[in-house]
Amino acid sequence: MAEFKLKIRRYDPETGAAPYWDEHTVELEPHRSVLEGILQARNENDGSIGVRCSCRSAICGSCGVRVNGKPGLACHTHLDDALASAGEDGVIEVEPMGNMPIIKDLIVDMDAVHWKKIQRVTPWLIGKEPVPEREYIVSRESMIDVTQSMACIQCGACVSDCLSMEVDPLFVGPAALAKTYRFVGDPRDAAHEQRLKDLGEDKHGIYDCTHCFKCIEACPKGVAPMNQIMRLRRIAGNDFHIKDRNNGERHEMAFVNNIEKNGILHEADLLPDSYGGKFHPRAVPELISSLPIVMTALLRRKMTPGKALLHPHKAPDGVKRIFEVVEGRDERNEFNLYISGTDADNEGTAEVAEAIEAAEPAGVAPDGTEGSSA
């Protein structure tokens, strides 16, 4: 048994009083969870502490909070680990999650934000017609792939810390977009293109993510929502060529073409090209609005007209060759660490697989093809 000091953020909007910190000392073994600490404080010191929890085993997703400023599950954070990341005073800070209104103390309104966004993305499978007589056969790889986004337990930790949502509350956000990939990555779903067009055209959709990695860091289940968002963009642009009104696809292609031509980024071209070219109706107002900055930059010699207009750097042949080879492939070659694992992870697994195969009689493999006989 050891003593731990918990500082809990308290707030009850119904009283009209300002939020405040409330400190409690709890006695528990160090490997016990922060949730157990909160519950002990509630049961023994102050029955009015508001906290939501259910399974206490990191599977129901109810107890999302911030511990020492970082989002996660209270039941999945050991007290000794929380103490290690606490400030110099050795007090563990527990706060409600961000980006969502507080109902009371550590309980946030998931309905108002998180669940609304999940509903926004049609979170169910739209089956292909005609419906086959028997089950759909799906390749093992594509199933492993979607298990990453299926691992989401809807705790809201990623939503809590999304930096894009912090300034744009309408952003569909990491959890709902990871859920979108769960269906766009599923070969059984019939609405890939519609889903991507819908979320590409939405100003607050797939192109509103700033690539800040906060959701990857926040997720207690390894869903890596941002990686799923990047794959949605890749499929929208490369497979369906969806030219969205937010310039997402245009910006991507402007960047890629810029590097193919110049080797290193020629910024003066990137902005107009991202809007469709210097004379595109969309580009003109953008360029005019940035004129004062361009003028100041010229005045301070941050850029020179020569540097902006000429292209002093040309892509070396080696770089051009890479574009030729990779862009010339019939199919995208995408190495997915989640599916493949690292060489170090896989060491020995080949032998195990062979051993299993040798022990099993010939039969039908999960993908429906006839298995090889041992």
Next chain:
Amino acid sequence: MKVAYWPGCVSRGFTAELHGSMAAVAPMLNIELVELDRASCCGAGVIAEHSQELADTLNARTFALAQQEITQGADLMMNICSTCQGAQSECQQRLDASAEYRAQVNETLSDEGLEYQDGIINKNFLWVLVEDIGLDKLKTLVKQPLTDLRVGPFYGCYIVRPTDRLDINAAQPRDEYLGQVIEALGGTVIDYAGSHKCCGFPIITMNKEASLEQAGRHLGDAVDAEADCLVTPCPLCHLNLDLQQPMAAKQVGRELNMPVLHLPQLVGLALGVSPKELGLQHHIVKPTSVIDWSQAVVGGVGGW
């Protein structure tokens, strides 16, 4: 030490003062820069968004070029851009994970006679400062300590997240290094909400309001915390925080006037390099507070 030096694109384009200031401070820190001038853009996450293999191959080529320098005596590869660090680390993680995938990528590089071997050490200047040069050594080189200069760190997402890929842990707190460097240079570290947040730059062409709102909010937080200036190891953050600052100020409806320095500029000031040589005159937001502090001959800076 000798490094295979990857300056990045923006440091030779719209923030040329970054490349220039790095060149000015390197000899004072005893760093020999061997520039990788045939290397290409890291893709800044955008090329990977288009095609991972393309980004991986372009960066494998850069790594292979760096490894040629390393065989000839360079200690490691060094970059001066948070975004390069993050984008290249992401590609390196995939390349180092699988010999089979690496072989596919090397096949494309073989036309040029290049080959990437796993395990390159690629560090941002910030990491080199703390881990290879060392804060104690840095302290001894300070000629003009930044006494009373209140500096807010601004890291840029790519150099602080994800922590496992970037080897950030209790033993190696790379997400606290900027504060450590500011202190070593004699300055005061300002704690404000935006230090580890996103500058908003990646969505400037897609959702300009949200992008500028992010920049404006973090700059405003720094103003409220009474910072004299911010310092960043990321030139892309510098674009949104400095170049776009007048627009960000409009977006958030308040005056900001917050100078933003590149990391080598801050180091250079403490090492006694003149503000002009560090290119401070090229910034959109005049770093008057910083120049006043350094008691440089303002007339000598010129061109304001």
